[in-house]
Amino acid sequence: MKLPEGTGARTIPPAADRAGALSARGAAGAYAGEIRRSRTLVSETAFRRVLYLAGISVIVLLAAILASLFIWSMPAIARNGFGFLTGTVWDPVTARFGVLPFLAGTLMTSFLALLISLVFSLAVSIFLGEYFRKGIASSLVKTGVELLAGVPSVIYGFWALFFLVPIVRFVEMKTGVAPYGVGILSASLVLAIMIVPYSASLSREVIGLVPADLKEAAFSLGATRFEVVRKVVLPYARSGIIAGVLLSLGRALGETMAVTMVIGNSNTLPKDIFGPANTMASIIANEFSEATGAVYLASLIEIALVLFVVTAVINIVGKIVIVKMSVET
Amino acid sequence: MKNSLIFLVLAILSFTGTGLAAEQQELTGAGATFPYPLYSKMFDVYSKEYGVRVNYQAIGSGGGIRQLINKTVDFGGSDAVMGEEEARAAGAPVLHIPTCAGSVVITYDLPGNPEIRLSPDLLADIFSGKVKKWDDPRIAALNREVKLPGLPVTVVHRSDGSGTTKIFSDYLSKVSKEWKEKTGAGTSLNWPVGLGAKGNPGVAGLVKQTPGSLGYVELIYALQNKMAYGAIKNRRGFFVRPSLASTSAAMNVALPDDMKVSLTDTDALDGYPIAGLTWILVYREQAYQGRTEAKAREVVRLLRWMTHEGQKYAEPMQYAPLSKKAVEKADALIGSVTYNGRAILK
Numbered sequence: 039m040k041l042p043e044g045t046g047a048r049t050i051p052p053a054a055d056r057a058g059a060l061s062a063r064g065a066a067g068a069y070a071g072e073i074r075r076s077r078t079l080v081s082e083t084a085f086r087r088v089l090y091l092a093g094i095s096v097i098v099l100l101a102a103i104l105a106s107l108f109i110w111s112m113p114a115i116a117r118n119g120f121g122f123l124t125g126t127v128w129d130p131v132t133a134r135f136g137v138l139p140f141l142a143g144t145l146m147t148s149f150l151a152l153l154i155s156l157v158f159s160l161a162v163s164i165f166l167g168e169y170f171r172k173g174i175a176s177s178l179v180k181t182g183v184e185l186l187a188g189v190p191s192v193i194y195g196f197w198a199l200f201f202l203v204p205i206v207r208f209v210e211m212k213t214g215v216a217p218y219g220v221g222i223l224s225a226s227l228v229l230a231i232m233i234v235p236y237s238a239s240l241s242r243e244v245i246g247l248v249p250a251d252l253k254e255a256a257f258s259l260g261a262t263r264f265e266v267v268r269k270v271v272l273p274y275a276r277s278g279i280i281a282g283v284l285l286s287l288g289r290a291l292g293e294t295m296a297v298t299m300v301i302g303n304s305n306t307l308p309k310d311i312f313g314p315a316n317t318m319a320s321i322i323a324n325e326f327s328e329a330t331g332a333v334y335l336a337s338l339i340e341i342a343l344v345l346f347v348v349t350a351v352i353n354i355v356g357k358i359v360i361v362k363m364s365v366e367t
Numbered sequence: 368m369k370n371s372l373i374f375l376v377l378a379i380l381s382f383t384g385t386g387l388a389a390e391q392q393e394l395t396g397a398g399a400t401f402p403y404p405l406y407s408k409m410f411d412v413y414s415k416e417y418g419v420r421v422n423y424q425a426i427g428s429g430g431g432i433r434q435l436i437n438k439t440v441d442f443g444g445s446d447a448v449m450g451e452e453e454a455r456a457a458g459a460p461v462l463h464i465p466t467c468a469g470s471v472v473i474t475y476d477l478p479g480n481p482e483i484r485l486s487p488d489l490l491a492d493i494f495s496g497k498v499k500k501w502d503d504p505r506i507a508a509l510n511r512e513v514k515l516p517g518l519p520v521t522v523v524h525r526s527d528g529s530g531t532t533k534i535f536s537d538y539l540s541k542v543s544k545e546w547k548e549k550t551g552a553g554t555s556l557n558w559p560v561g562l563g564a565k566g567n568p569g570v571a572g573l574v575k576q577t578p579g580s581l582g583y584v585e586l587i588y589a590l591q592n593k594m595a596y597g598a599i600k601n602r603r604g605f606f607v608r609p610s611l612a613s614t615s616a617a618m619n620v621a622l623p624d625d626m627k628v629s630l631t632d633t634d635a636l637d638g639y640p641i642a643g644l645t646w647i648l649v650y651r652e653q654a655y656q657g658r659t660e661a662k663a664r665e666v667v668r669l670l671r672w673m674t675h676e677g678q679k680y681a682e683p684m685q686y687a688p689l690s691k692k693a694v695e696k697a698d699a700l701i702g703s704v705t706y707n708g709r710a711i712l713k
Contacts, residue, residue: 200572
């Protein structure tokens, strides 16, 4: 969820400048009256100020969240030290706090979900962006995908608990691993379904933006449809697709309710993807309301701080990847 | 024009007037979720009878204690006695007034859902992961008439911090030295084995759909959802089924004057051993942060009503009411509430 705000904040000021310059030029040509022009200028500056304010407030808000997380987790940082990041034990009774099991759980579920969802979101976006751009089939699939994004996560959680988990358990019994049903695999599956719409809709947009003359040129050289998609459309839309993936990854990292219902909530380092684990968002949601003792509470806030930093790092790395991979035109 | 202006002013004045009056007639509390259904029933009746609105937010015992310490509520609700650190943070003596009792039952999913019997040490070993199969000879020895399957035992516990976990782990710490040393008691634990599920519904859901699972939920929840639950051997050596009666019976022990008592592993003959009280927490000295004496009086009157007339709502809502002895102790505590050093109840 952080990504669109970030890109928005970055792109708004230049766009505003451009718009301002354009309409200022237009005003000079169209309106002769002195008063009228000054009035336009006043509304121009006012408009620009509003935009600046909106942009700046996003940054201020972000800084304020980071600062308050840092301040509130100070007692824990002072007591846990660096052991917090490498500790594998989370024991509120003896006040030993380590974030590693949750960090591992968060990263494992998110990236596994991303891997699963990528197949579907790419297929859906090629289908909608290249093969069926108009028509009933297209609008049906498009609405369906968008509806997926609107389903509350608690509903995903319950659905997963009562429908997905028994299926996973059945498969686990057949394959001979411990048949818990709940665990990283179940959590990743439900997460994958939840994040498909985010990457699919962005990828569909960029795939639709691939210039027709590029594709026509490829066709004229005798390329098949599949070859055009593989060699022209996907490379051209690459950076947009990755942006969509990042957006969905951000969603997966922070998802709480649906994950906590099916991940098994075991506060130990996950051994494989079939076993129970826990995520950072989930442990906070689980234990915050009943957390007694200053260090315990501060340690939970410290987890939030780590989650914040992890999300930020992944987004920054993603941005670099996008820049590196975008096609020069 | 002038008339309507005067009317407007009068209208505003009268509104603010009633607003002030209404504020005096309102008490706020926050805390434990466990007694919330009972409290909302009690407070609903109370507001109809006495015209005092009580606003209780079920945010959890930990949150209730925090809000009481921050003095943002008139009273807190908790399933656990305040810890040392919290008592220090509160700065002044906080009274623990018991309102009702609840118990934690062991629920499971076995073919045919028979009623099984468990002993304390066996329970501790199951939750430590030492007893791994349902046909373990130790389980079989206590349940000769039940045909136990060869399924693995899947332990299910609460993943969210909870007073239920606190009562249960407090019990295990009392009956098993090893549990006390290795895991201990608290609202959230470092569980040796098992799956975590959120809330009573989460545990119930996971237990119901996992063959061979075993977990713990509140008695009310098991009763309302008609779940199978086991009888536990109490301190006197009797296997006691959890019920409202056996939960109230757990209170038949020597109760301390401050009522900060844990009912787990009760000495009572017919008492169910995994039971606990839930408390309303108030400052003994009510004159703090500019509180009016009228408000302090309202708090005391409410507490008195909850521990007397209000008790009749407990049983229909499947809460165990206070025993006679416990009500007497609660009376003494409520009588010790002061305003500027003077007792409020005379």
